[in-house]
Amino acid sequence: MVKFLKFFTFIPFINRLVFRKYYATGVGIYLVNSFYKRFLGINKGNFLVHYTSCVHTSKNIVVKGKNCSSVYLSFATSGGCYYQAINGITIGEGTIWSYNCSFISSNHGFIDLKIHTKAEPIVIGENVWIGANCVILPSVKLGDNVIVGAGSVVTKCFDNNSVIAGNPAKLLFMRCSKCGDKMINNVCLNCIK
Numbered sequence: 001m002v003k004f005l006k007f008f009t010f011i012p013f014i015n016r017l018v019f020r021k022y023y024a025t026g027v028g029i030y031l032v033n034s035f036y037k038r039f040l041g042i043n044k045g046n047f048l049v050h051y052t053s054c055v056h057t058s059k060n061i062v063v064k065g066k067n068c069s070s071v072y073l074s075f076a077t078s079g080g081c082y083y084q085a086i087n088g089i090t091i092g093e094g095t096i097w098s099y100n101c102s103f104i105s106s107n108h109g110f111i112d113l114k115i116h117t118k119a120e121p122i123v124i125g126e127n128v129w130i131g132a133n134c135v136i137l138p139s140v141k142l143g144d145n146v147i148v149g150a151g152s153v154v155t156k157c158f159d160n161n162s163v164i165a166g167n168p169a170k171l172l173f174m175r176c177s178k179c180g181d182k183m184i185n186n187v188c189l190n191c192i193k
């Protein structure tokens with residue numbers, strides 16, 4: 001049945017119903033991405049990636065959760081991104097990212113540049129927002145509800161509800177775990193109203 005329906009995935013409506021992976025972009029970008037993937041063999045994998053982005057080892061990319069449309073939408077519409085998943089990249093549901101983001105899960109060896117070094121996978125939590133031009137480096141783990149400011153270079157792990165920015169990215173402040181608003185001295189002004 002799935003094989004049969006897969007035949008019709010060029011129809012966006014069928015996609016939306018059956019393959020949430022290919023979810024809900026405009027028809028134009030869907031067709032362009034599909035053309036690059038199917039006919040030119042660029043960014044092959046289980047889901048559509050923007051035609052200007054580059055995926056390395058897409059089989060190691062894991063998207064977790066039930067409502068992952070925003071993740072697949074980011075894959076399909078955020079151009080100029082680089083997903084290097086040699087050591088694995090896991091992304092939680094509700095996460096979004098912008099243009100020109102790089103997710104780099106493995107470094108080159110110092111002695112032999114052709115070798116990719118082993119490292120822990122990159123793990124991005126749920127409902128994370130990554131601004132434009134960010135770089136996520138090997139072994140980085142971001143908790144849920146993290147916000148990464150534009151142009152950040154994330155070199156280490158951050159807990160749930162962190163708001164981080166800079167190169168290297170540093171903690172700016174925390175978000176309220178209830179409403180998501182900015183916390184000042186561990187107090188959420190929105191929640192104490």
Ligand SMILES: [Zn+2]
Binds near residue numbers: 178180181190191
């Ligand atoms: Zn609050």
